[in-house]
Amino acid sequence: MRTDRVNTGETDRMKQKLIQMALDARRGAYAPYSHYQVGAALLADDGGVFTGCNVENASYGASCCAERAAVFRAVGEGKRRFLAIAVAGGMEGREPVEYARPCGICRQVLREFAAGNDMTVIVAKSAGDYEEYSLSELLPNSFGGESIQ
Ligand code: THU
Numbered sequence: 001m002r003t004d005r006v007n008t009g010e011t012d013r014m015k016q017k018l019i020q021m022a023l024d025a026r027r028g029a030y031a032p033y034s035h036y037q038v039g040a041a042l043l044a045d046d047g048g049v050f051t052g053c054n055v056e057n058a059s060y061g062a063s064c065c066a067e068r069a070a071v072f073r074a075v076g077e078g079k080r081r082f083l084a085i086a087v088a089g090g091m092e093g094r095e096p097v098e099y100a101r102p103c104g105i106c107r108q109v110l111r112e113f114a115a116g117n118d119m120t121v122i123v124a125k126s127a128g129d130y131e132e133y134s135l136s137e138l139l140p141n142s143f144g145g146e147s148i149q
Helices: 008-026 066-076 104-113
Strands: 036-044 049-053 082-091 120-126 129-134
Touching: 008 036, 008 049, 008 066, 008 082, 008 120, 008 129, 036 066, 049 066, 066 082, 066 104, 082 104
Parallel strands: 082 120
Antiparallel strands: 036 049, 036 082, 120 129
16 A cells, blocks of 8 residues: 555555445445446555545436545545545445445546646455555556646
8 A cells, every 4th residue: 555654554454444434334335337346445655545425316317436536525625636546336235345446537537636746546345355456557558647737
């Protein structure tokens, strides 16, 4: 995880906290159309954590993913730089059985606010079963605001 100020034990505890918060946030998902429920927990550079869930709409294109819901909530609270995000998703009524990796649009939105243009992305099925990526791995050669002069 991208934080120089914490030791390994603290980093592991933070990962577990983010995963648990993502799993909890998933319970708030509003997904009556896909029945696919996603939760996300986003770590800001000041240590704050912001959660989100997917919110669908009868006009399907108006739906919002959990990751973007978390980013928009955090930015609305004045946060602009994020170190890590945990995501957990799966069909309603069961624990996640697949890794719910962020969609392309969410990867781009995360890129906009990634501290140092990169962040840790944790994709969890459970507290003990997760993948860990860097955002730059999931979205290589990305486009960002620094390209617009
Ligand atoms: N979804 C997310 O919340 N995050 C993603 O990265 C991919 C998909 C949601 C959107 C929709 O409500 C449901 O999962 C099925 O696509």
